[in-house]
Amino acid sequence: MTAPAAVASMVRVRPRASADDRILMLATVLIVGALLLGVAAPLYALLAKGFQAADGTFVGLANFRTYFSTPALFDSIGNSVAVTLITTGIALPLAFLFAYGLTRTCMPAKSLFKGIALIPILMPSLLPGISLVYLFGTQGLAKGLLMGESIYGPIGIVLGELFYVFPHALTILLIALATSDARLYEAAESLGASKTRIFLTVTLPGVRYGLISAFFVVFTLVITDFGVPKVIGGKYNVLATDVYKQVIGRLDFEMGAVVSMILLGPAVLAFFADRLAERRQSAALTARAVPYEPKPKRGRDAAFFAFCVLVGLAILTVLGVAAYASWIKLWPYNLSFTNYHYQFDLRDGGGWASYRNSLVMSGSTAALGTAIVFVGAYLVEKSRGFRPGRIALQFLAMMPMAVPGLVLGLAYVFFFNAPNNPLNGLYHTMAILVINTVVHFYTVAHLTAVTALKQLDSEFESVSASLKVPVYKTFWRVSVPVCAPAALDISMYLFVNAMTTVSAVVFLYAPHTALASVAVLNMDDAGEIASAAAMGMMIVYTSAAVRGLHALLTRGVLARAQAWRHR
Amino acid sequence: MTAAEGSAAAQVGRTPYLSIRGLSKLFGEFAALTDISLDVYEGDFVCFLGPSGCGKTTLLRAIAGLDIQTAGSVVQAGRDISRLPPSERDFGIVFQSYALFPNLTVTKNVAYGLDSRRGSRAETARRVSELLELVGLVEHADKYPAQLSGGQQQRVALARALATSPGLLLLDEPLSALDAKVRVHLRHEIRTLQDKLGVTTIMVTHDQEEALTMADQIVVMNQGVVEQVGTPEDIYGHPATPFIADFVGSMNSLKGVATQGGYVRVGAVEFAAGGTLRPGMAATVCIRPEDVTVRGVAASETNAFPVRIGAIEFLGSFWRVTLRSEGNGGFELLADFSTNLVRDLDLREGARIVVAVPPERILVFAGGGPRP
Ligand SMILES: Nc1ncnc2c1ncn2[C@@H]1O[C@H](COP(=O)(O)OP(=O)(O)O)[C@@H](O)[C@H]1O
Numbered sequence: 001m002t003a004p005a006a007v008a009s010m011v012r013v014r015p016r017a018s019a020d021d022r023i024l025m026l027a028t029v030l031i032v033g034a035l036l037l038g039v040a041a042p043l044y045a046l047l048a049k050g051f052q053a054a055d056g057t058f059v060g061l062a063n064f065r066t067y068f069s070t071p072a073l074f075d076s077i078g079n080s081v082a083v084t085l086i087t088t089g090i091a092l093p094l095a096f097l098f099a100y101g102l103t104r105t106c107m108p109a110k111s112l113f114k115g116i117a118l119i120p121i122l123m124p125s126l127l128p129g130i131s132l133v134y135l136f137g138t139q140g141l142a143k144g145l146l147m148g149e150s151i152y153g154p155i156g157i158v159l160g161e162l163f164y165v166f167p168h169a170l171t172i173l174l175i176a177l178a179t180s181d182a183r184l185y186e187a188a189e190s191l192g193a194s195k196t197r198i199f200l201t202v203t204l205p206g207v208r209y210g211l212i213s214a215f216f217v218v219f220t221l222v223i224t225d226f227g228v229p230k231v232i233g234g235k236y237n238v239l240a241t242d243v244y245k246q247v248i249g250r251l252d253f254e255m256g257a258v259v260s261m262i263l264l265g266p267a268v269l270a271f272f273a274d275r276l277a278e279r280r281q282s283a284a285l286t287a288r289a290v291p292y293e294p295k296p297k298r299g300r301d302a303a304f305f306a307f308c309v310l311v312g313l314a315i316l317t318v319l320g321v322a323a324y325a326s327w328i329k330l331w332p333y334n335l336s337f338t339n340y341h342y343q344f345d346l347r348d349g350g351g352w353a354s355y356r357n358s359l360v361m362s363g364s365t366a367a368l369g370t371a372i373v374f375v376g377a378y379l380v381e382k383s384r385g386f387r388p389g390r391i392a393l394q395f396l397a398m399m400p401m402a403v404p405g406l407v408l409g410l411a412y413v414f415f416f417n418a419p420n421n422p423l424n425g426l427y428h429t430m431a432i433l434v435i436n437t438v439v440h441f442y443t444v445a446h447l448t449a450v451t452a453l454k455q456l457d458s459e460f461e462s463v464s465a466s467l468k469v470p471v472y473k474t475f476w477r478v479s480v481p482v483c484a485p486a487a488l489d490i491s492m493y494l495f496v497n498a499m500t501t502v503s504a505v506v507f508l509y510a511p512h513t514a515l516a517s518v519a520v521l522n523m524d525d526a527g528e529i530a531s532a533a534a535m536g537m538m539i540v541y542t543s544a545a546v547r548g549l550h551a552l553l554t555r556g557v558l559a560r561a562q563a564w565r566h567r
Numbered sequence: 568m569t570a571a572e573g574s575a576a577a578q579v580g581r582t583p584y585l586s587i588r589g590l591s592k593l594f595g596e597f598a599a600l601t602d603i604s605l606d607v608y609e610g611d612f613v614c615f616l617g618p619s620g621c622g623k624t625t626l627l628r629a630i631a632g633l634d635i636q637t638a639g640s641v642v643q644a645g646r647d648i649s650r651l652p653p654s655e656r657d658f659g660i661v662f663q664s665y666a667l668f669p670n671l672t673v674t675k676n677v678a679y680g681l682d683s684r685r686g687s688r689a690e691t692a693r694r695v696s697e698l699l700e701l702v703g704l705v706e707h708a709d710k711y712p713a714q715l716s717g718g719q720q721q722r723v724a725l726a727r728a729l730a731t732s733p734g735l736l737l738l739d740e741p742l743s744a745l746d747a748k749v750r751v752h753l754r755h756e757i758r759t760l761q762d763k764l765g766v767t768t769i770m771v772t773h774d775q776e777e778a779l780t781m782a783d784q785i786v787v788m789n790q791g792v793v794e795q796v797g798t799p800e801d802i803y804g805h806p807a808t809p810f811i812a813d814f815v816g817s818m819n820s821l822k823g824v825a826t827q828g829g830y831v832r833v834g835a836v837e838f839a840a841g842g843t844l845r846p847g848m849a850a851t852v853c854i855r856p857e858d859v860t861v862r863g864v865a866a867s868e869t870n871a872f873p874v875r876i877g878a879i880e881f882l883g884s885f886w887r888v889t890l891r892s893e894g895n896g897g898f899e900l901l902a903d904f905s906t907n908l909v910r911d912l913d914l915r916e917g918a919r920i921v922v923a924v925p926p927e928r929i930l931v932f933a934g935g936g937p938r939p
């Protein structure tokens with residue numbers, strides 16, 4: 001039935017806004033405003049910079065012409081794409097086999113393997129680079145394995161990136177494999193399909209979107225990563241290190257902006273492709289699937305166990321080498337124990353103060369970020385009126401995912417360091433590091449909060465309004481406690497990422513706000529590799545401790561406080 | 568006569584508590600409600616009845632202010648509330664999902680609306696225990712919703728909605744999530760509670776039996792319009808449209824043709840029905856299964872005709888019998904016969920009997936069938 005003309009011509013009722021509506025609208029305006037300043041405006045400043053000369057005059061495409069007529073610069077595009085495709089091509093099959101072993105076989109010690117595979121998340125991406133230097137560098141133990149090739153260059157970059165991206169690819173593929181429907185397998189088996197056929201017609205299509213999603217996530221992570229190529233890239237230039245060199249080394253901000261925009265291209269493309277895949281994936285999941293229960297099979301289980309042992313050992317080796325090297329006098333000549341490398345105050349790079357700064361920065365990011373993200377997600381998911389505001393908020397919340405950290409950091413330089421910006425008092429403060437980091441990791445946190453809020457009955461707000469209880473009270477008394485586990489997840493995610501990130505903050509720290517991850521970079525630059533490893537390990541210890549604390553909170557304290565979840 | 572006037576005629580001398588006039592709701596181009604006018608009287612238990620998707624929830628949400636109508640007015644207790652947000656209206660609501668706060672105990676759920684109104688703590692506690700007493704949940708006061716059965720959760724939601732003593736109670740399919748036995752029991756309980764409190768209540772349901780057993784007034788809706796407003800007896804006995812005739816209760820709908828003198832011919836049978844259709848028009852004859860008589864029927868009587876008994880189904884207190892008329896254009900007719908009738912007349916499958924339908928029990932509608 002379409003609207004009869006009579007209805008269309010009627011006097012429309014204009015609903016009156018309630019106090020709740022006004023509060024929600026105000027909150028939406030505030031968060032949209034904050035995100036405009038935190039994401040959109042800096043990005044605009046960056047884009048504008050690419051078309052300006054150093055004195056700020058508009059020069060059109062001149063900077064781009066310079067870029068493409070300088071082989072030393074645009075060769076990096078080919079280099080970046082090459083190492084990224086190679087890494088992705090190796091990482092995906094490895095992660096797929098690992099995930100397959102964890103979900104589809106009866107091999108032992110699955111949760112141990114999963115725990116090991118997730119270790120790289122706790123490291124700054126500089127750390128695998130440092131370990132590789134110890135292993136395969138000039139004095140490396142396993143240097144022979146490279147058969148004369150140097151670790152400094154594409155080989156080192158690919159190896160380092162493999163460690164960095166492995167847990168991310170694994171997580172996506174685990175979800176894709178875990179959610180496939182057992183009934184399909186039973187049907188295929190009862191039809192007498194061969195193993196290969198089942199794999200090709202049931203398993204692969206089932207994880208198709210997971211694979212696509214993993215591809216784009218890995219692609220973006222590698223092409224935008226700065227830590228690994230910085231440490232081990234040698235003379236092999238890639239886009240991410242070019243941005244850094246142009247800005248920090250040559251103070252050529254305009255060229256930095258141009259390279260950033262080139263880096264932004266694939267990241268944005270990958271972002272949209274990933275969103276598309278995600279939508280398909282969740283559409284395929286709506287039907288209630290029966291989880292697949294693998295049956296023991298000795299040959300297969302043993303093979304996957306062996307494979308996972310190999311991968312696990314590789315990860316533990318990378319971690320172990322960094323840890324070991326940080327506690328001994330001189331790799332590989334003097335293996336006696338020392339805490340000398342942990343005496344950061346004796347070295348340039350920020351000292352122990354940088355570690356304390358990192359704790360403050362990460363703690364603030366976790367606290368402030370969780371609060372803003374949660375309120376923002378609530379507004380998107382639960383408020384009814386003010387559609388334009390909610391759409392803007394959702395859009396701005398998704399945007400950071402498409403912006404690589406380096407690009408965001410540089411964008412902040414251009415925006416906040418502009419003399420005519422009233423906010424330029426923030427420049428070189430701890431506050432700007434916190435703001436930048438919250439924004440940098442906003443999207444994943446936002447999606448986690450939205451998913452949690454979607455589980456709540458959509459009529460809580462209606463009931464509350466009918467009982468004349470203000471919306472903020474119901475938010476505080478019901479939505480927040482019920483979503484507490486998700487809020488804890490978000491705060492842990494923000495904390496660990498704030499500890500490990502280098503790419504955005506490397507442009508934004510001041511001497512008195514140096515961070516641990518930046519100290520790793522600077523000490524490595526200064527040749528203090530053992531101390532760089534030690535500071536990297538400090539980050540790992542801290543992240544691991546926070547993870548442990550999170551597990552304890554979720555399982556212990558929170559479980560008791562959330563007795564209502566159980567019958 | 569419009570639906571609103573129809574209901575007014577039955578309520579002479581009372582002013583309506585809730586008046587809806589010319590209410591329409593559009594979702595984009597789609598009209599979920601079209602020009603609804605309706606009166607609800609103080610203390611009444613009103614059911615919105617209609618098939619799924621006909622707009623019942625949409626109308627209820629408009630009354631609550633949760634999804635305000637596109638056009639039209641809502642007046643409650645003399646106050647025009649058409650534009651007001653829910654928080655400025657006077658109602659309590661129970662949703663199909665109950666929407667109980669999972670992290671709060673039964674007591675805290677019920678007290679939720681009381682906390683914010685300045686009243687002493689003791690006062691709140693007294694009111695909560697009064698309400699828990701009322702819905703019979705005193706011993707569950709400290710449990711969480713997840714620890715209660717569906718029926719108990721439903722009663723918590725009811726107590727929470729009633730806690731602030733609203734002038735209007737809105738229930739959206741409150742029983743549909745429960746299993747059949749609990750449902751029948753709760754029907755009675757809700758109705759008793761409503762009688763006791765005297766609160767004006769609107770309940771949405773798609774279950775005609777629920778509406779017939781609970782309501783003072785039934786508002787039958789179809790495709791976004793109100794088709795009839797009336798008491799359960801009205802709706803059941805005098806359905807205003809073929810749709811209602813078919814939707815409410817069991818009904819035989821027989822397609823036929825109007826003939827001279829107010830008769831309608833179906834197959835070989837001419838039904839006298841007192842209709843005023845022009846001869847030759849298509850007509851539908853509606854007969855309730857319980858209106859088919861057997862005892863003492865003579866073949867010469869009005870509306871008597873011979874049938875053969877098909878399937879016989881025992882339904883507890885009565886038998887549902889499929890009858891097949893004889894002659895060409897034979898039709899099937901469902902009839903409900905009491906147990907002693909079946910026993911006395913020794914009715915069996917294949918037997919040939921003569922049945923009749925009193926002319927005043929027959930409904931005739933112009934057109935080909937109950938579904939337009
Ligand atoms: N928010 C909405 N947007 C679009 N269409 C809606 C919305 N809510 C309800 N409808 C449509 O309006 C019609 C009436 O819905 P509803 O009132 O929920 O029916 P009922 O409660 O009688 O089952 C349905 O066709 C439904 O699809």
Ligand SMILES: [Mg+2]
Pocket residue numbers: 623624625740771
């Ligand atoms: Mg409904």
